[in-house]
Structure formats: C-alpha cells, structure tokens
Amino acid sequence: MNHPPAIKLSHISKIYANGTVALKDLNLAIPEAQFVSLVGSSGCGKSTVLRLIAGLGQMSSGTIDWGLPAQARKLAFVFQDAALMPWANVKENVRLPLKLAKVAVKDAESLVEKTLALVGLEKCQHSYPRELSGGMKMRVSIARALVTQPNILLMDEPFGALDEITRSKLNSDLLDLWDQQRWTVVFVTHNIYEAVYLSNRVLVMGTNPGRVVADIEIAAPYPRNDSFRTSSVYMEYCREVSQALAIAMDYSNSI
Numbered sequence: 523m524n525h526p527p528a529i530k531l532s533h534i535s536k537i538y539a540n541g542t543v544a545l546k547d548l549n550l551a552i553p554e555a556q557f558v559s560l561v562g563s564s565g566c567g568k569s570t571v572l573r574l575i576a577g578l579g580q581m582s583s584g585t586i587d588w589g590l591p592a593q594a595r596k597l598a599f600v601f602q603d604a605a606l607m608p609w610a611n612v613k614e615n616v617r618l619p620l621k622l623a624k625v626a627v628k629d630a631e632s633l634v635e636k637t638l639a640l641v642g643l644e645k646c647q648h649s650y651p652r653e654l655s656g657g658m659k660m661r662v663s664i665a666r667a668l669v670t671q672p673n674i675l676l677m678d679e680p681f682g683a684l685d686e687i688t689r690s691k692l693n694s695d696l697l698d699l700w701d702q703q704r705w706t707v708v709f710v711t712h713n714i715y716e717a718v719y720l721s722n723r724v725l726v727m728g729t730n731p732g733r734v735v736a737d738i739e740i741a742a743p744y745p746r747n748d749s750f751r752t753s754s755v756y757m758e759y760c761r762e763v764s765q766a767l768a769i770a771m772d773y774s775n776s777i
C-alpha cells in the first residue's frame with residue numbers, strides 16, 4: 523500500500539521582508555519514518571525550510587501537506603544551540619515542555635524518566651547545564667525534544683558545534699534511537715560525512731534561489747556502525763554528495 527508522504531512541500535517560495543528570495547519553487551516529499559538530510563552552502567535556505575515545516579514563519583507561496591491529521595502530528599525541533607535553562611537541572615529542563623503543555627505530573631514523571639534513560643542521562647539528571655560538556659548539553663536538548671513523543675523531528679545543525687569524536691558518538695546514538703522509534707527526521711547539516719552516515723536520503727540544495735538540486739538515496743542498510751563509516755560504499759556516497767554540492771555551488775556562483 524502506498525502511504526502519503528509524512529511531509530510534502532509543493533512549489534514553496536519564501537521571500538523575506540527585505541526582499542531576499544530564500545526559496546523558490548521548492549518541491550520535496552518525505553515519506554513517513556525516513557531520515558532525510560539537507561546539505562548546502564551557507565545561506566541556501568536549509569533553516570528556512572525547517573522553520574516553514576515547523577510553522578515558524580509564513581511561506582510566500584506554495585503548500586505543505588501532511589500524512590497525519592493535525593491532531594496526530596507531533597513535531598519537535600532541535601537547534602544547534604542547546605538553549606537550556608541555566609537555573610534548572612537536567613531533569614527539570616527535560617520536563618519543561620510537558621509542564622508547558624500541562625501534562626499531568628504523574629504522566630510527566632514517567633515520560634521524563636523514560637526519556638532520560640533513552641538518551642543515557644539518568645546519571646546526570648540532577649546536574650545543572652554549567653556542569654555539562656557540549657555533548658551532554660546536546661543530549662539534554664534532544665531529550666527535551668523526545669519527551670514530547672514526536673513523530674516528526676526537525677534538527678537544525680544539532681551537532682555543528684561539537685568536536686568530531688563527540689559528534690560521531692552522538693550520530694551513532696541518534697541512529698540507534700531512530701532505529702527504535704522511526705520518527706520522520708529532517709536534519710540540516712554542513713557535514714557531508716554526517717549526512718551520509720545518518721540518512722536514507724541526502725538532499726543537496728543550491729543557493730540564489732534556494733532549491734533542491736540533487737536527491738541522493740543512501741541505499742546502505744541499517745543498523746549502520748563504524749564498519750559502514752570505514753567502508754568503500756560510504757566513501758563513494760560521500761564523494762557523490764560532495765560532487766553534487768560542488769556542482770550546486772558552481773551553478774549558484776555563475777548566476
């Protein structure tokens with residue numbers, strides 16, 4: 523049976539108030555439970571796409587259609603900056619969205635505990651953000667998104683500020699979680715290696731105006747692990763994405 527896509531963007535354009543044409547006639551269909559990365563040079567409109575999907579801003583034209591009706595759709599957003607509340611400990615930070623959504627205390631408690639365990643934060647649940655490394659802060663930020671039990675996860679360069687080893691560990695942990703939970707993920711990154719490692723599909727965007735110029739399926743099976751990272755198949759996909767990116771940049775520079 524053919525399911526409708528979880529998210530379908532049709533003929534999306536976005537012109538900001540200052541006249542910047544961030545997106546023009548962007549079309550994109552993301553099936554349910556797919557892990558999709560958006561890569562592209564700075565300013566090509568990756569974050570704009572995520573923000574429009576999240577409903578944070580209005581499109582100038584075009585439509586977004588959803589596989590799930592509004593009441594069943596649960597989106598969560600993870601930003602590069604973990605933006606934790608400094609006065610609250612890890613557990614309180616993770617509980618915050620449930621508090622805002624007025625979830626009953628007992629239900630919230632069990633959801634928070636389950637989520638802390640899921641992302642490996644039980645041991646530091648009483649720590650404050652100032653006591654955490656960048657990687658741990660990002661785990662808290664991911665936990666704060668997952669505690670709402672999303673079915674669509676939007677991630678805007680979540681690991682962009684982390685060192686390579688921490689990024690690589692968080693990539694593996696995120697993929698393990700996705701394997702269990704199968705949210706639909708739209709992941710923005712500048713890092714080709716990260717995009718190929720994580721994704722079912724890598725979409726390369728071109729600039730001026732922002733649009734999708736290449737749609738590359740990463741057909742390697744999951745679960746993926748370090749042996750995938752060191753395989754020739756992986757390197758071949760990285761090369762393919764890198765070439766598509768170079769073509770997109772050349773084209774953008776020539777117009």
Ligand SMILES: Nc1ncnc2c1ncn2[C@@H]1O[C@H](COP(=O)(O)OP(=O)(O)OP(=O)(O)O)[C@@H](O)[C@H]1O
Nearest residue numbers: 538539540542544563564565566567568569570571
């Ligand atoms: N609020 C805004 N007002 C005016 N222009 C904006 C606004 N937000 C983004 N832009 C412009 O729209 C274009 C796309 O921006 P966007 O942040 O979506 O790109 P990006 O690909 O995510 O960039 P980066 O990789 O640097 O984060 C850029 O030219 C940017 O300067």
